[in-house]
Amino acid sequence: MTNRRDFIRISAYGAGALAMSGGFFQAVKAFSSPEKAVALSVDLTRTATYCEVCFWKCAGWVYKNEEGKIWKIVGNDEDQHCNGRFCPRGTGGIGNYYDEDRLKTPLIRVEDRGKQVFREASWDEAFNYIASRMNTIKEKYGAESIALFTHGSGSSYYTTLMKAFGSGNIAEPSYAQCRGPRDDAFLWTFGEEVYSPEITDIRDTRCLVLIGSHIGENMHNGQIQEMSDAIDKGATIITVDPRYSTAAGKSKYWLPIKPSTDIALLLSWIHELIYNEYYDIKYVEKYCLGFEKLKEHVKDYTPEWAYGITTLAPDLIRKTAREMADAAPAVIVHPGRHVTWYGDDTQRTRAIAILNALLGSWGRRGGFYRPAKATVPGYPAPEFTEPARLWGDLFPGLYGVATGVVSNALIDASIPENNPAYPVKGWIVNGTNLINSIPNQPNTLKAIQNLDLLVAIDTMPVEITGWADVVLPECTYLERYDALRASPHRKPALALRMPATEPLYNSKPGYWIARELAGKLGLDSYFPFTKQEELLDWQLKQIGSSLDEMKKTGVKTFEREADDLYFAPEENVVFPTDSGKIELYSAAFEGLGFDPLPRYVPHEEPPEGFYRLIYGRAPMHTFGRTANNPNLTDLMDENTVWINPKVAKIWGLVNDQYIWLQNQDGVISEFPIRVRITERIRWDAVYMVHGFGHAQKQMQRCYGRGASDTQLMTKVLVDPLMGGTGMRGNFVTFVIENTEKEASS
Amino acid sequence: MRYAMAVDTRKCVGCSDCVVACQTENNVPIGYCRDWVVEVMDGTYPQLEIEIRSERCNHCENAPCVRCCPTGASHFAAGGIVLVKPVECIGCGACIASCPYDARYPHPKGYVDKCTFCFHRIKNGLKPACAAVCPTKCIYFGDLDDPNSEVSAVLKMRKSKTLIPEAGTMPQLYFLI
Structure with a gap:
């Protein structure tokens, strides 16, 4: 009987069935009626979180299965950001936790920068290394010669650390x-x-x-x-x-x-x-x-x-x-x-x-x-001393309209030839893959080679971690507490993130990392609580709530003080x-010397045979954060280049063919990209989704999949008002035969 | 009772949230899916039209997959939902071949798997995972025999179509156009 069944299965599905592991009866046993199992799981404890896959920070619930493993994440019905409905990235956020390519333990570089040869280190050793380099830079150049580039929930702790250390050079690439x-x-x-x-x-x-x-x-x-x-x-x-x-x-x-x-x-x-x-x-x-x-x-x-x-x-x-x-x-x-x-x-x-x-x-x-925005008081901590010099002093007179810190100005100030008023010699990079988020990669890499210290804090081995001196593995948002979310909305509200499970591997939450490093720098007093949950509970009690209450509701929404929406x-x-x-x-x-009213000034147009490179997003990815996520890569594992049929005809391109893109400065995409011929794009432009073409081999699912638009952005149109890096002034042409690289298919 | 689903193609943005929510809710192994998104584009730049649809098993009233199943694993459950009993399925694949919508896939554990309209959820008064998660609220679900259900109401108000009606399967997945 078993043989006959096996035969039917194999004949129906061909060779693929041979690869199935385990016998048929075993498989059925393992399956054991999903309906029953699922119904049981619904009653299991759920834990509150807010999503970290993008900046929208939707509040939701993490459910575990009967084995105690993270099963699914769903939106919190009371949350104004999501109304009980997560987006595909938030739903697939569990993949950030399960990704086996995650950073697992602190690493210290042992060879030249960028060669990616590291040795595993203990947290203590990594912190000692960082603290010693930070102190050396401070003595030699001043505390403000260390810059923080940061994105996401960890930002608040590393910002406290930097300010306590004496630097105000804290930039979020989400600004410029x-x-x-x-x-x-x-x-x-x-x-x-x-x-x-x-x-x-x-x-x-x-x-x-x-x-x-x-x-x-x-x-x-x-x-x-x-x-x-x-x-x-x-x-x-x-x-x-x-x-x-x-x-x-x-x-x-x-x-x-x-x-x-x-x-x-x-x-x-x-x-x-x-x-x-x-x-x-x-x-x-x-x-x-x-x-x-x-x-x-x-x-x-x-x-x-x-x-x-x-x-x-x-x-x-x-x-x-x-x-x-x-x-x-x-x-x-x-x-x-x-x-x-x-x-x-x-x-x-x-x-x-x-x-x-x-x-x-x-x-x-x-x-x-x-x-309207809810606020919770901060716990009393020592005042920060005003930094001697700020980012605006680096290149006096530039970017007079800017109200945020211009990340690219900090990068430019790391290159001595640019003659900054003072040098930037150390970078702490948290949750932002600067290689792919800042255009003009050669400039970023040149800046990196001039640094005395580069620390990368991330959950994944992204490109920037490959260039770091020290890599610190943060745990994912599903394994940690974070600061209360208090974003402005129609009604003031707070949302809690708490760990659904213990951190995997030797990864740690951002609060712990910042506090431990502060300890090595003698700045403990800025982090008065050993555990973040104690701080959260103290804060919540000041406004008549508590951590226990928030664990039950996840979100707390308040009425507006006045009817003034x-x-x-x-x-x-x-x-x-x-x-x-x-x-x-x-x-x-x-x-400030700028036009008081907007004027139209024509921009450079693509030369013959070139097309303007336009880029955008796909609903199932948030750039590098999700690039290697198993659930989301399953939905989209490479980007394509959208080409108008008229253009494709001129070039003899066919759908699904892999080609390389070459920009106006002769830069050829490191990896080939699949052609998508579509009427949905104009004839004078091509389009691709940002966040693909990763060159980091440690991310096995996304390495070499598609092309990186950032790599092709060597021309940057900087906004003279506020330093923003305009990225749509690049033009590309098609390389069909690439003698240096073989096409993958 | 007659369960049915209607997907509003005017609101669907094709984000695939329905796909990933289904995968996690139902432990569908990575690399497989019970629902998926189809985009149909028509015209020449700049006169273009696009229809985006979240598709899945049509839970047909006259389901060829149930008729052709040699073991009775494929069957109708309450409300006309088409289900597969994994223990009775021999993985022969006849149902996969018979389905005009390509809604079934061979599960790596050896049986055929497909959309259940989240039978385990609707039994408890919940919506199917795809309908519950959809950020555009473009998926309506309910009992067609109940004139007050959201699916009955929306089908009364809006023009709709089914896919491949000529196959005669009497599909119960409607698309609002």
């Missing part, structure tokens, strides 16, 4: 490589940034305008949920993108703009609103400053003018301007998130801010709401700008 220009543009216009999660009131909007924002491919959970609600309610979506994005597929109007010309479109929309008197006259009179100057400025920027630049039909520009005005004030011209594109990004997002002001959407239902009619709003008004015309920019 991502959202910085938009935050500054809105700050300098409305006196307030758009926060994270963004304060866009999408659920109640009647018109959502996306400028290159690809909601649905970027999986910013709350935004997607609300966009879906808006679709249900019949809102109009207008998408401006050279690519037919998923959002474009949901849009009433798709504006297939010529890349790099967005400011021309925005100026012509402003022209249309003003010269047709579509704008909110009362709102502008009451709240805005500089309207007449703006009106004069956009006088000639007609849709016909913009047509010649953007290739968008004047009629389409007129119709969409009208559509926005009809929906106003329940309209959102979305500020975007990753906006470092062309080096004029602060001005482009300023134009977006101005459009919103003209439509009267700021502070209005269906536009932008007023956020939107401006009241006729409310006398004082905006936190210099003038107290919404500054359409920026006298501050003018004073």
